[in-house]
Amino acid sequence: MTRKRYEIVCTTYCKRGRPIATRVNDYSKSHRIMKNMAILAGESCEKVWLHGEVAALLASKDRDVDSVLVQRYDAYGNQKLARPCPTCRQALKMWGVRVVRYTSEDGIQEELVKDMK
16 A cells, blocks of 8 residues: 655634634545636636645634644655645635645745735
8 A cells, every 4th residue: 555645734723723623635526616716716627626725614614714724744744835726725815714824844834815826
């Protein structure tokens, strides 16, 4: 059995910094919101699997999501760059998320969602 090359995990947080929901990328299913966000972001709507960011936002239901933390680890547990893709950035903006934090080789990075391009 082969190991995954990496794992991507997203956790949503409320204004008080308490976790709401955590999800991972799912390479076996998708969601119509992924296709819609891809189109709005100007990306291809082909091969749009359910990304951890959108899955965590959906799992947060009607709770207000203030921030998200996106983490990517390689097969050896090392942090890798997990900056959200254009489709996920579009979803974060549509949900009204204020801050995104993500792993990189240099540690945790932070950006305001409204300023992400």
